[in-house]
Structure formats: C-alpha cells, structure tokens
Amino acid sequence: MKTIHTVFFKEITENFRDRRTLLTALLMGPLFGPILFAFVINLSVKQSLSNESEALDLPVIGQEHAPNLIAFLQSSNINIMDGPATRAAAIEAVTNGEHDVIIVIPDTFAQDLAALIPATVEVITDQANTQAERESRRARRALQAYNQELAALRLTIRGVSPQVMRPLNIDEVDVSTPSGRSAILLGMLSYFFIFALLTGGMNLAIDATAGERERGSLEPLLCLPVKRDHLIFGKIFAACLFMAISLSLSLTCFYFTLKFMPLVELGMTPNFGPLVVLTAFLLLVPFALVGASLMTMVASFTKSFKEAQTWVSVVLLAPTLPILIVSILMVRPTTALMFIPSLSQHLLLVGLIRNEPVNILHVVVSVGGTLLIGALLTWICARLYRREGLLG
Amino acid sequence: MIRVNGLHKSFGEVRAIRGISFEAKDGRVTGLLGPNGAGKSTTLRILYTVLKPDSGTATIDGVDVVGDALAARGRIGTLPHGSGLYPHLTARENIAYYAMLCDMSPEIIDARVQTVIDQLDINDFADRRTKGFSQGQRTKVSLARSLVHEPQNIILDEPSNGLDVMATRSLRELIRQLKAAGRCVLFSSHVMQEVAALCDEIVIIAEGKVAMHDSPDGIRNATGCADLEEAFVKAILTVEPAE
Numbered sequence: 001m002k003t004i005h006t007v008f009f010k011e012i013t014e015n016f017r018d019r020r021t022l023l024t025a026l027l028m029g030p031l032f033g034p035i036l037f038a039f040v041i042n043l044s045v046k047q048s049l050s051n052e053s054e055a056l057d058l059p060v061i062g063q064e065h066a067p068n069l070i071a072f073l074q075s076s077n078i079n080i081m082d083g084p085a086t087r088a089a090a091i092e093a094v095t096n097g098e099h100d101v102i103i104v105i106p107d108t109f110a111q112d113l114a115a116l117i118p119a120t121v122e123v124i125t126d127q128a129n130t131q132a133e134r135e136s137r138r139a140r141r142a143l144q145a146y147n148q149e150l151a152a153l154r155l156t157i158r159g160v161s162p163q164v165m166r167p168l169n170i171d172e173v174d175v176s177t178p179s180g181r182s183a184i185l186l187g188m189l190s191y192f193f194i195f196a197l198l199t200g201g202m203n204l205a206i207d208a209t210a211g212e213r214e215r216g217s218l219e220p221l222l223c224l225p226v227k228r229d230h231l232i233f234g235k236i237f238a239a240c241l242f243m244a245i246s247l248s249l250s251l252t253c254f255y256f257t258l259k260f261m262p263l264v265e266l267g268m269t270p271n272f273g274p275l276v277v278l279t280a281f282l283l284l285v286p287f288a289l290v291g292a293s294l295m296t297m298v299a300s301f302t303k304s305f306k307e308a309q310t311w312v313s314v315v316l317l318a319p320t321l322p323i324l325i326v327s328i329l330m331v332r333p334t335t336a337l338m339f340i341p342s343l344s345q346h347l348l349l350v351g352l353i354r355n356e357p358v359n360i361l362h363v364v365v366s367v368g369g370t371l372l373i374g375a376l377l378t379w380i381c382a383r384l385y386r387r388e389g390l391l392g
Numbered sequence: 393m394i395r396v397n398g399l400h401k402s403f404g405e406v407r408a409i410r411g412i413s414f415e416a417k418d419g420r421v422t423g424l425l426g427p428n429g430a431g432k433s434t435t436l437r438i439l440y441t442v443l444k445p446d447s448g449t450a451t452i453d454g455v456d457v458v459g460d461a462l463a464a465r466g467r468i469g470t471l472p473h474g475s476g477l478y479p480h481l482t483a484r485e486n487i488a489y490y491a492m493l494c495d496m497s498p499e500i501i502d503a504r505v506q507t508v509i510d511q512l513d514i515n516d517f518a519d520r521r522t523k524g525f526s527q528g529q530r531t532k533v534s535l536a537r538s539l540v541h542e543p544q545n546i547i548l549d550e551p552s553n554g555l556d557v558m559a560t561r562s563l564r565e566l567i568r569q570l571k572a573a574g575r576c577v578l579f580s581s582h583v584m585q586e587v588a589a590l591c592d593e594i595v596i597i598a599e600g601k602v603a604m605h606d607s608p609d610g611i612r613n614a615t616g617c618a619d620l621e622e623a624f625v626k627a628i629l630t631v632e633p634a635e
Contacts, residue, residue, distance in 0.1 A: 002492075002495065003493060003495075006489070006492045006493055007493070010478075010481070010489050013480075013481070013485075014478055014480045014481055015480075017480040017481075017521075018480050212476075215476035215477075215478075215479070216472075216474045216475055216476030217475070217476035217477060217478060218476075219442060219472040219473075219475065220470060220471070220472050220475045220476075220490075220534065220537070220538065221493075222441075222442055223440045223441070223442065223465060223468070223470035223472065223538075224465060224490060224493050224494060225462055225463070225465040225466035225494060225495070225541075226462075226465075226493050226494075226495075227462065388442070388443055388444065391442060
C-alpha cells in the first residue's frame with residue numbers, strides 16, 4: 001500500500017511540473033471539446049433561426065406577367081427583387097452562386113392561367129447546394145400556398161367546397177420534451193467528455209511506462225525491493241486522478257458554455273444544472289480506470305515515447321466505436337448494454353440529459369461492469385510488468 | 393557477499409552466458425571484465441533480478457535471486473547501465489523517492505538523503521531539477537540514489553561510462569570508501585586501467601564464460617604477462633567461441 005501511495009504522489013508531483021502534461025490534461029482536453037461544440041452549435045443555431053424570421057430576397061424574372069402572384073409572395077415575407085434579364089442569365093447566376101434561387105415566370109403565364117391550363121413557374125436552384133436548398137424550399141412553399149389558394153377559389157366559384165380537395169387531415173403529435181430534443185444534440189457530448197477524460201491521463205500513462213523506459217529510469221526502479229505490481233498500480237491510479245481532473249474541468253467548462261448557447265430559442269431546455277454535472281461526473285469517472293489501464297497496457301508494448309503516442313492515440317478513438325454504432329442503430333438502453341464501457345456511460349448520460357428517471361440497475365451495472373473491466377485490464381498490466389521483455 | 397553458480401541465459405538463439413560462476417566477497421572490490429557482448433550486463437541483470445537465469449543459481453548474502461527476489465533486491469544497491477533520472481524532480485527528490493520506496497521511515501529519510509548527498513559531494517546541485525544535468529552529475533545522483541538504503545552489496549554496471557577524469561576519480565574514491573566500510577562491491581567495465589586500479593579480484597568474462605578469476609597479480613602470473621592488458625587479451629583467447 002505504501003509503495004502505491006509513494007509512486008502515486010511522485011507521478012502526480014512530477015506531472016504537475018511537466019508543462020506538456022498539464023497543457024493536455026488541464027487545458028487541451030477539457031476546453032477543446034466544449035468550445036468547439038459551443039462554436040459549431042451557436043453558428044448553426046443562429047443560421048437556422050435567422051433564416052425563418054428574416055425576409056427572403058427572391059429575384060423574379062417576368063414579374064409583369066403575374067402581378068397577383070407577386071403580391072401574394074410579398075405578403076408572405078418575401079422580398080421580390082429584379083432578377084437577371086434572361087432565363088439563360090438566371091441559370092448562370094445560380095450556377096456560379098450569385099443567387100441561391102431565381103423564379104422565372106414565362107410570358108404565357110397569364111394566358112395559361114385564364115385558359116385553366118396549368119401555368120408553368122420555374123424555380124431555378126442548385127440542389128447540391130445545401131444553403132440554397134433551404135431558400136428554394138421557402139420559395140416553393142410560398143408558390144404551393146398560392147397554388148392551393150387559386151384552386152380553392154376556382155372550386156368555390158363552381159359551387160364546390162374546397163374541403164373536397166382535402167380528404168385527409170394529417171395531424172402530427174410531437175411528444176418530445178424540450179430536454180428530449182436537446183438530447184439529440186447533446187448526445188454527442190458524452191464522447192467529448194470521454195475524450196477529455198482520456199487526454200487528461202494520456203501523457204502520464206505514456207510517461208510512466210514507455211517514457212520511463214526510454215529515459216533509463218525504469219531499470220533502476222525495478223531493482224528496488226518493491227513489488228512490480230505496486231509500481232504499476234501507483235502509476236495507473238495517478239493517471240486516473242489526472243483523468244478525473246480533466247473530466248471535471250471539461251464538465252464545468254461545458255456547464256458555463258451552455259449558458260451562452262441559444263438552445264432555448266430552438267425549443268430545447270438542456271437538463272444540465274449543477275446536480276446533473278455532478279451526477280454526470282460520477283457516472284463517467286469509473287471509465288478512467290479502463291482508460292488508464294488500457295493506455296498503460298498499450299504503452300508498455302511500445303519501444304519509445306513517440307511510438308507509444310501513436311498507439312495510445314488509437315485508444316482515444318476506440319470509445320467512439322460503440323457510441324457511433326448505437327447512435328446509428330438508435331438502440332434504447334438495456335441492462336446488457338450497460339456492461340460495455342463507454343457505451344454505458346454514453347447511454348446513461350443521454351438519459352440524464354433527457355431528464356429521464358435514473359434506472360438504478362443500469363447505473364449499478366455500468367459502474368460495476370466498467371470498474372470490473374478496469375480491474376481486469378489493470379491486472380493484465382501488472383502481468384505485463386512481470387515480463388522480462390519489458391525492459392526491451 | 394554475492395555468489396554465482398553456473399548461470400546460463402539465452403535470448404532466443406543467442407546464448408548470452410554459458411555457465412558463469414564466481415564469488416564476490418564483503419570488503420572487497422570485484423571487477424567483471426570482458427569485451428563488449430561478453431555477458432557482463434546479462435550476469436549483473438540476473439543478480440539484480442531483472443532477468444531470470446535459464447539454469448544455475450545466484451545468491452545475495454545467501455538469499456536466492458530467483459526464489460526470493462524481493463529480499464535479494466533489498467540487499468543490493470544498483471546502478472544499471474545508462475540509468476536515468478526523473479527530469480522534473482530535483483536531485484534530492486530523486487534520491488528521496490528511492491528512499492521512500494525502500495520503505496525507510498519518514499523521520500530518517502531527510503537525514504539519510506543528506507548523508508548520501510554529502511558522501512557524493514553533490515550539494516551544489518542537489519536542489520536543482522535534474523533536467524539538463526551533465527553525465528557526471530547524473531551518474532552521481534544515480535549512485536546516491538542506489539546507496540540511500542545502505543545496501544550491503546553494490547552492483548555497478550559500467551559506472552565510469554561517459555565520465556570525465558575528475559568524475560572518474562571521485563567515483564574510485566567512493567568505491568574505496570564502500571570497500572573500507574566492509575561492503576561487497578561488484579562492478580563491470582571494459583576499461584583496463586580502472587579495473588587494475590580498483591579491484592581486489594578480477595573476473596574475466598568472454599563469450600559468456602569465465603575465462604579467469606584471480607587477483608590482478610594472480611592473473612599476471614598465470615598468463616605470464618606483466619601488462620594486465622596483454623594478460624586480458626591472452627585470457628579471453630582461451631575461451632572457445634559459442635558456436
């Protein structure tokens with residue numbers, strides 16, 4: 001016990017003095033995720049919000065052929081502009097991105113309308129351009145509305161109720177709650193947190209094994225009258241502490257960035273108060289043992305610090321895999337899934353953000369299962385440290 | 393007291409040592425001399441329990457290095473080849489870390505660390521972080537660290553490597569002090585003058601076997617060479633190469 005304690009404190013002291021470890025553990029890992037996330041969300045939220053409320057600038061060619069249509073469009077928050085002179089010029093303007101969408105009204109429009117022949121209106125747009133897609137949808141929706149209004153008028157004139165045209169009344173009932181809706185967005189957060197947790201201990205895990213061997217300080221250490229198991233336990237626990245620090249910083253940082261994100265305007269109230277932050281920490285922190293022992297294990301196979309860094313980076317990506325698969329398949333949490341580290345943390349965190357009642361069995365299985373796998377990996381590390389080949 | 397009896401060790405196809413036996417007594421300095429790749433480091437690494445022998449036995453003060461490795465390690469202070477320090481810790485912290493790992497009681501650690509710092513004359517840089525230390529400074533700190541728990545047996549693997557004249561002299565002085573204190577010092581080298589200047593006993597190793605084991609004078613007599621270097625060359629030629 002005393003050896004573990006000594007090694008633990010020595011690793012902590014040493015790594016707190018190492019600028020590289022501090023930078024990745026306390027700055028890079030915790031801040032990178034939330035800030036990137038907040039930035040991206042902010043940008044996309046702002047864009048989708050502004051588009052709906054702002055008037056759409058819509059160039060129309062041949063406005064003089066359909067004064068009523070123009071008046072209708074103007075009344076539905078569309079700003080009619082003069083377009084290019086010809087249809088060919090309009091196609092070119094859309095192709096090179098000068099305009100996102102242009103409407104062309106042919107000169108036969110009024111004539112066709114009067115003759116009850118379907119009158120052509122062209123919407124020129126670039127389907128491959130996602131930005132333009134939203135604008136062209138708005139233009140099409142406005143045209144559709146005008147279409148229905150005219151149809152209804154024609155029926156009314158002929159003494160037929162416009163209801164005839166609507167045999168179905170489709171009513172969608174959305175049962176998602178505001179916190180549920182935010183879970184879709186915040187679901188990917190769990191990976192950011194696990195990433196922060198892993199990066200926090202990465203340098204320490206490498207330094208304590210491959211780094212120590214490369215510096216030549218491992219061999220004299222192994223000559224001391226101490227059990228190798230205790231040395232490796234001390235190192236793994238030290239990495240766990242750094243991971244826990246990194247995780248708590250990441251959660252705290254996210255708690256504050258969330259306050260600056262316009263999620264409420266999207267109809268989302270993320271369930272991410274101080275109590276949730278604390279619960280999330282407790283749910284996620286058992287993963288530190290798995291991360292630390294896995295990294296130590298990988299690093300002890302490698303010959304140098306550089307090589308270890310390469311391989312340990314793979315460990316950073318490994319937890320994404322179960323999360324990704326589950327996100328695609330839309331799996332609901334089950335007790336069996338709670339045995340899988342990283343996945344169980346992800347599912348529990350999503351549930352937490354959704355404000356769903358906490359399933360105690362799931363939590364117990366997740367924490368217990370993750371710690372068990374962590375303990376197993378730690379034991380494997382200890383076995384690896386008994387090998388002769390360790391010193392290379 | 394270190395006793396080695398018929399050690400064998402192979403790494404895959406390579407037979408590193410093939411039956412090494414010798415004895416290093418307390419109060420004497422024993423030198424392990426041999427060309428590069430002769431098996432010196434392998435022998436020493438078995439003694440400080442980092443490697444396990446394929447066959448044969450080795451004991452430290454009667455404690456078997458395989459059977460009770462932990463107890464054997466407690467009786468030796470080791471300077472492995474190319475020992476490294478922790479760059480973010482000061483020299484004093486490096487030494488104190490080993491003292492703590494050797495389970496010394498906290499009250500005596502500070503005093504004991506100061507004693508070895510004085511002994512190795514490293515007060516000037518004892519409280520500096522070891523990052524950027526010269527080879528001589530690093531070797532001294534490594535030595536201090538391996539002596540902090542006052543081991544009866546001291547095993548040094550090529551301790552004078554990379555040391556300048558002054559550092560080598562103080563290393564010799566230290567080894568003489570340890571000998572005077574009744575310790576058993578075993579060190580490896582391929583530098584003839586060093587071995588000649590220090591050792592009471594010389595074990596010449598070649599091709600994984602003991603070519604000769606005697607006092608310097610005994611070796612001179614046995615080979616009929618007045619010059620120890622000539623004697624060394626003659627001695628290693630007596631061993632038939634490993635296939």
